[in-house]
Amino acid sequence: MIEISSYLYEKGLVPGKSGNISIRYKKDEFERIAVTPSGLSLKSLAEKDIVIVDMEENKIYNDSKTPTSELLMHLKIYKTRKDVNAVIHTHSPIATGFAFAGEKIERIEGFGPINNKFIPYVDYYNPGSVELAEAVSNGLEKSDVLILKEHGIVSVGKNLDEASLLSEFIEESAKTQFVKRVLMANRL
Numbered sequence: 001m002i003e004i005s006s007y008l009y010e011k012g013l014v015p016g017k018s019g020n021i022s023i024r025y026k027k028d029e030f031e032r033i034a035v036t037p038s039g040l041s042l043k044s045l046a047e048k049d050i051v052i053v054d055m056e057e058n059k060i061y062n063d064s065k066t067p068t069s070e071l072l073m074h075l076k077i078y079k080t081r082k083d084v085n086a087v088i089h090t091h092s093p094i095a096t097g098f099a100f101a102g103e104k105i106e107r108i109e110g111f112g113p114i115n116n117k118f119i120p121y122v123d124y125y126n127p128g129s130v131e132l133a134e135a136v137s138n139g140l141e142k143s144d145v146l147i148l149k150e151h152g153i154v155s156v157g158k159n160l161d162e163a164s165l166l167s168e169f170i171e172e173s174a175k176t177q178f179v180k181r182v183l184m185a186n187r188l
């Protein structure tokens with residue numbers, strides 16, 4: 001988690017204090033979720049910052065930190081997608097620009113494991129709300145990556161590498177399309 005956090009930060013996908021990530025693992029037959037804390041930049045995530053919770057939001061480890069305000073969304077995704085063991089939520093700037101403009105992001109051929117022609121959208125709900133958690137987990141039944149209208153991006157995977165790759169693909173797809181549109185609009 002520490003490695004992926006700083007990777008995402010270096011890539012510019014989680015600027016400032018934005019973004020949160022989690023993984024699911026098993027401990028003595030119980031499902032546990034390790035999640036990043038609220039109010040901390042992923043730039044310098046350390047072991048002492050990671051919070052462990054169970055599937056019912058009970059904190060198992062780390063009295064000094066509060067889990068990300070999007071914890072509900074992470075838990076709901078794990079409940080809906082049994083095959084998913086990693087969740088990454090970013091406000092990566094270019095893709096989030098598309099999310100605010102309500103513009104579709106097209107899957108670029110060869111840009112990785114995205115099946116839909118356009119990346120699916122979910123409507124706007126307040127960050128951290130049950131409604132958002134439900135809309136996102138429903139949307140992820142058919143896609144491994146989603147655009148949250150006027151908010152950001154969620155990607156999932158069997159492991160953190162997969163989810164991280166998707167976060168990168170979506171930002172690169174948005175970037176490529178942005179450049180394409182600017183160039184085509186200015187074509188004489």
Ligand SMILES: [Zn+2]
Nearest residue numbers: 089127151152
């Ligand atoms: Zn967010």
